[in-house]
Amino acid sequence: MATIYLKLSKRVQPETKMSEIIIRLRNGNDYDILAKSGFYITADNFKNGELIVNRRKVGNDVEYHEAVEAKLGELKKHILNSLNVKDKKQITKEWLADLIDRFVHPEKYKSIEDKEHDKSFSELFDEFLKAKEFSDDRERGMQVLKRDVWRFTKFQQTMGKRKDFTFNVNEVTKDDIEDFRDYLKNEKALSERYPKQYAKMIKEQPNGIRRGRLDIEVRGNNTIITLMKKLRSFFSWCYDEGKTKNRPFDGVKIGVERYGTPYYLSSDERDYLTQVPMPTKHLMTQRDIFIFQCFVGCRVGDLMKLSTGNITDGVLVYTPHKTKDEENAAQARVPLRTLAAELIKKYKGVDKQGRLFPFISQVKYNEAIKEIFTIAGIIRKVEVRNPKTGEMELRPINEIASSHIARRTFVANAYKQASDPNIVGKMSGHVEGSRAFARYRTIDDDILKNVIDKM
Numbered sequence: 001m002a003t004i005y006l007k008l009s010k011r012v013q014p015e016t017k018m019s020e021i022i023i024r025l026r027n028g029n030d031y032d033i034l035a036k037s038g039f040y041i042t043a044d045n046f047k048n049g050e051l052i053v054n055r056r057k058v059g060n061d062v063e064y065h066e067a068v069e070a071k072l073g074e075l076k077k078h079i080l081n082s083l084n085v086k087d088k089k090q091i092t093k094e095w096l097a098d099l100i101d102r103f104v105h106p107e108k109y110k111s112i113e114d115k116e117h118d119k120s121f122s123e124l125f126d127e128f129l130k131a132k133e134f135s136d137d138r139e140r141g142m143q144v145l146k147r148d149v150w151r152f153t154k155f156q157q158t159m160g161k162r163k164d165f166t167f168n169v170n171e172v173t174k175d176d177i178e179d180f181r182d183y184l185k186n187e188k189a190l191s192e193r194y195p196k197q198y199a200k201m202i203k204e205q206p207n208g209i210r211r212g213r214l215d216i217e218v219r220g221n222n223t224i225i226t227l228m229k230k231l232r233s234f235f236s237w238c239y240d241e242g243k244t245k246n247r248p249f250d251g252v253k254i255g256v257e258r259y260g261t262p263y264y265l266s267s268d269e270r271d272y273l274t275q276v277p278m279p280t281k282h283l284m285t286q287r288d289i290f291i292f293q294c295f296v297g298c299r300v301g302d303l304m305k306l307s308t309g310n311i312t313d314g315v316l317v318y319t320p321h322k323t324k325d326e327e328n329a330a331q332a333r334v335p336l337r338t339l340a341a342e343l344i345k346k347y348k349g350v351d352k353q354g355r356l357f358p359f360i361s362q363v364k365y366n367e368a369i370k371e372i373f374t375i376a377g378i379i380r381k382v383e384v385r386n387p388k389t390g391e392m393e394l395r396p397i398n399e400i401a402s403s404h405i406a407r408r409t410f411v412a413n414a415y416k417q418a419s420d421p422n423i424v425g426k427m428s429g430h431v432e433g434s435r436a437f438a439r440y441r442t443i444d445d446d447i448l449k450n451v452i453d454k455m
Helices: 058-084 093-104 112-117 121-132 136-158 174-193 195-203 221-240 268-276 281-296 338-346 363-377 403-418 421-428 447-453
Strands: 002-007 017-026 031-041 314-320 332-334 381-385 392-396
Touching: 002 058, 017 058, 017 093, 017 403, 031 058, 031 093, 058 093, 058 421, 112 314, 121 221, 136 174, 136 195, 136 221, 174 221, 268 281, 268 363, 268 403, 281 338, 281 363, 363 403
Parallel strands: none
Antiparallel strands: 002 017, 017 031, 314 332, 381 392
């Protein structure tokens, strides 16, 4: 009858003070072979040829050795069970070493298909981001989703009733997707109900996203819908790329975001802003960049990549990054107004990276825009939808100003002149049939008066 004995290697690792367990497999005179186990322990946890956890210690040491004890027990059973199907002559030290290695490091022996199948959500999500080459702004939004999925998974494991739950793309169900949506809606309340657990959870968040406070806020319906659409696009990519055959979003109704009427600067306000003196060179530069953006209408992510190479015969030409992968994506072409061309000339050669302007970060750019509006006295109130409550409310435009107002200003004022979505879309980079573009086509008082005057 075969018996397994254990011994501890005399070689001690200097950093961990641990030694490897050696397995001896013996069956009378048939075989007596040794092999390394791949498990390391400290000497005070090994007595009389057995791993005996020293529970006088506390914390991670005890937990680690308890885990090794459990895995070692499984390995011993695996070895003995494997003997039942082996000819005694085949039981060699090479056979034992291979058997142990396959048990301890199964990932080394998986097929490419199995390795793909076993990839975690995080691994696949990183591949998705790399393949899509999102703009910095969109990738930050995607990283928010990745963090939310991680917290949802952790909540299920620690505070829910699914200790072994993982957000595996091959196993996630329609019910899991709907549970995730409910979690997004209720996470703020859950964090207040379980403050200690959530504080620990936040600290354990991977990928360098630890925060000193709870990074959880009430999410509005639009925010939840946006996150769900991002998750759906990830699963669609996984399916299209053959990463999974699972389609958990089938039958899931996500809904449609609801937005208020876009607010923007009138052409008079825009032109007035060009004349207002700025107290610092920094604000003057950011004001000039904002005015240029008002004249070309590109998204800030595209704006910050523009160089003289994007200008041909007085026309700005670029492919919008957000829609470059869509079937009906096309180049945006914007003839440059005199002032826009003058601003380019003014800052020619200033940026060390060869871009049209000396750009700063998007966050600081948005902060500067708010300050510029305040200095210029552009503080009128506009009606906006509260993203958390969904209710309409009045806010001073300078308090909510951002780079996207420049894009809205371009589209809205261009539409007043052209009233043809195809013409405006050619310049703004909106794809045909864009619902976002449709929101810009607001019939305002000026258009109504123009109609009456022509009657």
